[in-house]
Amino acid sequence: MRKVLIADDEKALRMLIVGTLEIGDFEVLEADNGIDALKMAENECPDLLILDVMMPGMTGYEVCRQVKSSDALKNTKVLILTAKGQESDKRTAEEVHADCYLSKPFSPMELLSTVEDILSRQVPI
């Protein structure tokens, strides 16, 4: 079962993502801030991290950067969700080596297919 960690300070958003991922076969973990998200990621080694950018404690970019620079989490994919939707945000996402970038508002089905897509690219060890 694929493990997905959702980090967003908006409860409604988390619920939405959880509700969406319920359709697929995922184990879903939740965090409401960046610091917790990073800790959980290190502990749980999820297959995918869905990160909001604007989070208390640590931004999604920072979490992504740290995840990507960690050997233990090298297989963890990162999807960045941002409500800002500006060009600069997308660039920043690329800079921190996020695997994918989605801007809010997003279609849950699109998110689902994107998640499936990212995870299917994963090469099993």
Place this chain on the structure above:
Amino acid sequence: MKRLLYFAGIFACIIIFSLYINSSFKLIIEQDVKTQLYNDEAVAYRLKDQITGKFLNARQDISFLVSHLDKTLSSEDAAQPLENRKHIISKAGSVISDFFNHNSIYKGISYLDSSGNEVLHLEDGIFSDQTPIPNKAGEVYFQEAEKHGAGQVYASFDGSSLYVCSTMYTDFGVFSGLAVIKLQKETLLSGLQTFDDKGNITLMEDTGAYILKPAEFKGNNFTEDNSRELLSRILSAQSGNIETEKGSLLTYVPIDLDDHRWFLLVESDRRKVADYSATLQHRLTGLLFAVITITFGLLFLWYRSYKKALLAREMERQNKSLEALNANLINKQNELEEQNALVEELNSQMEEESVRYLHQKDKLQVIVDSVGVGIAMTDKEGAITFTNKGWNVIFEHMYGRNIEYSSAVNFIDELKSYIRDSELIIPELKRLLADSDETCSMEMEQISPLKRYFKLYTAPCIGESSRVFGRIFVCGDISHEKEVDRLKSELISTVSHELRTPMSSILGFSELLMTRSLKPERLKEYIEIIHNEARRLTNLIGDFLDIQRMESGKQAFNKEDVTIGNIMDDARGMFRNIDAAHRLAFYLNGTGSTIVACDTDKIKQVMSNLISNAIKYSPDGGEISVSSTIEGDCIQIGIRDQGLGIPEDAKDKLFTKFFRVDNDDRRKIGGTGLGLAICKEIVTAHGGRIWAASVHGQGSAFYFTLPVAKSDSTITNPAEHKISQETSGNKPLLIVEDDASLVKLICGTLEGEGFGTYAVNNGKDALKLIHEIEFRVIILDIALKGSLNGWDVLNALRADVKTANIPVIISSAYENRDQALSRDVSEYLAKPFQANQLLEMVKRVMDLKSTVNMVANNDEKLQKYILAMLKSKKINVKSIENNGDIITITLDKEEHDTVEG
């Protein structure tokens, strides 16, 4: 010596003067003689005219007479008797006499026949034979008659008588004779002679006894030479005079008559003239001497006065020279004064000019200083020639000291440590400084000591005839514009974020609802989320619209009178369900019934914004106190939290729209940045003001004021009872309790009723706080952690007069009621207790507290003294209890908490 010379000089002058006078006299005498002669000549001429006139007239008349006579004689030659003829002739004689008037005397008339015999002779009107006409004369007459021809009349004078002759002819033209009329004449002159053109005297009248011929002159006192000279001069000259031997003067005048030239001579006696002259000379000499004597006298007098006058004149001269000097000095002074006046005028003009110039300069300076940008000018050599105030302010602030640069290069070098990209900008500026025609504009970011942005514009200064005389630098602070830009892009980003977040939920969940079949409870949950998010979105849009409306002044405020109590109730109602970490405390300080005129909804919005901000920005929880106090004419409402506080540099901009404190801690705190801006607009529209006080990291406090409505406003308020209760609770309550959950319960209960609360968990802190804050009631637990238990705290309270009267409610799990009441404790509350129980007890204690007990020794004197004192202070005594050896005086006490007795 000098005087002698002086006299000699004067004497010589007099001599010369006298001589001059003498000669002048001589000249005058000679002149006189000449005048006499001229007079003679004039007389001669006059005589000449007379003679000529008379002569001619006489000749004419005689001619007529004679012709008439002749006729008479000839016609009556024989027949007429002699008497008759005589008569006729006599008549003719009287006629002639008439003609000669009184100048001559008619002597007689002769009539001669052609053979020369006298036919008729009349003497004095009577013919007389005794005086015949000499033959000689008759001969002459005949000769003359022949010479002149028939009918001519002529006259001759023999020295005593004038003979007028006329030839007479018969009707046949035969010469019949001569008629001669002899006229004797008196003369006024010494002599009168007439000569014919041959020099013969034709007429002579004596006294001069003149001769007829030149030869005869001699006989009449003329010498030979003299006679000849006279004759030659008479013959040659027209008129003149000559001196005769005897000394008389002859004046001669020619007379032309009947083709003959006659000369009239007038003789004057020279001696008479000489005598006259001599007399005159004597007289003149006498006069001269008199004049000389008088002159000497006068001279002497003059000399004396002259000496005086000389001295006086000398003095006068010196006076004059002094005066002149004085006048000169005065002139000079005047000139100097004029020059001074001129100089002064020039000075005043200069002053005026300079004032005008300064005024102009000031004006320009003011203009240049108030353009709001910095201006500096350099000359061609790169020296700074001018900077305005704006420029100085910018760079003094940047360099942190006075800027006094003469060289622009040094000035530019100094920029190095203060601006970003100085390694690019400084060389560029230096290049421009040397450039004479490039115009350039650049932005410059100041990085120290503050972050600021400048726009620097530079252009060459071009004067008349395109002469470049330097360069101008204009430096404007565009930090504000930059900030606005930043705010704007941040706003877009924020708005975008704030809009997208709820939109994500709404769209996402609605999509899930559409695509999936869900369990009913899940369905409900999702729809609720959609609803909430949509509401959130609506609020956001509402905020946008609010601020837009308020800023454009279109917001209408429906003001009505409400009490602060109402406002506070509303606020409390809004935040009834806040999370456990935060506590909301209200302190009305007796303002519950104060009325303000406001738009309740809008003020509610302010309260809501401020309280939710306080909650949002105190993520670690803590008390949020809402207080209201009267400050002058206003009610001041304060909302204090114990949260993050506000950074110093953000305070100014707090109320700026879309401003949000840019900080990691705050990232997670959502918001549009509009809340405070809306608050400010609302409060300002109510005539109040809003501000913040904060220490970064130690919480913040926001205050706003509202003007108190007029006291005569009446208000009906259903919650009035409650308010009156709370009015007495203007001081907070203290809870001394070490059980946190119990503290929360107690505080919650009390705050729910509008009481302000403080809580501590040990006795030491409690005592410390009691001394800092005045509490209304203290709820005290007995079993406390730490060195002090409840009893210790109570004892300490009662030991101090300031705190001795604070009501204390003991709350204990132990059964200590008796012990407690014996220690002057208001109430005892046994744990566990109900919230209502506590509340009632607190209220009861407060009611009790409106009276005050005084305990004193039962001494009559003391009692009287105390009562008198109380009366003087206008404190009413409620009751006096006598308990044996002590008395308890209960005072009606609202405002007087302590009375020492």
